[in-house]
Amino acid sequence: MFQYNPLLCWxxxxxxxxxxxTPVDNQLQHLIPGLLELILAMVWAERRDWFFGVDMGIYxxxxxxxxxxxxxxxxxxxxxxxxxxxxxxVLWEEQKVPILALEVxxxxxxxxxxxxxxxxxxxxxxxxxxxxxxxRRKAVLEVYRLVNSEYVLLxxxxxxxxxxxxxxxxxxxxxxxxxxxxxxxxxxxxxRLLTPEERVSEAEQIAQVERQRAETERQRAExxxxxxxxxxxxxxxxx
Numbered sequence: 001m002f003q004y005n006p007l008l009c010w011x012x013x014x015x016x017x018x019x020x021x022t023p024v025d026n027q028l029q030h031l032i033p034g035l036l037e038l039i040l041a042m043v044w045a046e047r048r049d050w051f052f053g054v055d056m057g058i059y060x061x062x063x064x065x066x067x068x069x070x071x072x073x074x075x076x077x078x079x080x081x082x083x084x085x086x087x088x089x090v091l092w093e094e095q096k097v098p099i100l101a102l103e104v105x106x107x108x109x110x111x112x113x114x115x116x117x118x119x120x121x122x123x124x125x126x127x128x129x130x131x132x133x134x135x136r137r138k139a140v141l142e143v144y145r146l147v148n149s150e151y152v153l154l155x156x157x158x159x160x161x162x163x164x165x166x167x168x169x170x171x172x173x174x175x176x177x178x179x180x181x182x183x184x185x186x187x188x189x190x191x192r193l194l195t196p197e198e199r200v201s202e203a204e205q206i207a208q209v210e211r212q213r214a215e216t217e218r219q220r221a222e223x224x225x226x227x228x229x230x231x232x233x234x235x236x237x238x239x
């Protein structure tokens with residue numbers, strides 16, 4: 001568990017490197033956490049007490065390089081510090097360990113099941129999520145919860161996380177024009193939360209239905225007027 005000593009003069013985010021210049025191994029490692037961040041920004045638009053980092057370093061000791069999850073969620077921190085935004089996530093400044101860390105596995109392993117898993121446990125990250133799209137015989141999604149300083153694999157997809165107030169799971173969908181399996185947030189009823197694109201599409205469909213309904217009513221009214229006229233009744237006299 002991370003421990004902070006306020007008597008030590010540790011460097012600030014401005015003093016620390018904000019990148020290790022290590023590129024992601026594949027596009028999914030950027031797109032999947034980016035999608036989760038977009039959905040959160042919509043469903044938690046009124047909340048200012050959370051931060052979701054994508055490919056951002058977490059500093060847990062001033063003399064050790066940052067660990068860089070593909071994505072992480074922290075609750076109980078300022079969402080926006082200032083106009084410059086965060087350069088990195090520095091534990092002795094934030095005073096909050098992320099509640100969730102996400103790793104998207106590529107064909108080249110980066111310690112997701114070993115070193116990183118151990119380090120997240122030592123930091124006290126409550127939920128550790130591993131998504132491995134290359135698996136064929138085992139579950140592609142693994143969600144671990146920290147219990148007595150050890151990660152315990154949880155069952156379920158989607159899986160509800162009460163401390164966060166959201167569930168996480170996989171589903172097939174379309175994001176940025178790409179149709180495949182993605183990671184999504186879920187509500188407690190197990191319903192998947194819509195993406196920004198899906199919300200726009202849903203709104204357009206509702207608007208289209210309303211336009212069709214209005215057009216049907218207009219045509220019905222015109223037919224009624226014509227029917228009255230064939231009966232020798234002036235429709236305007238009925239007002």
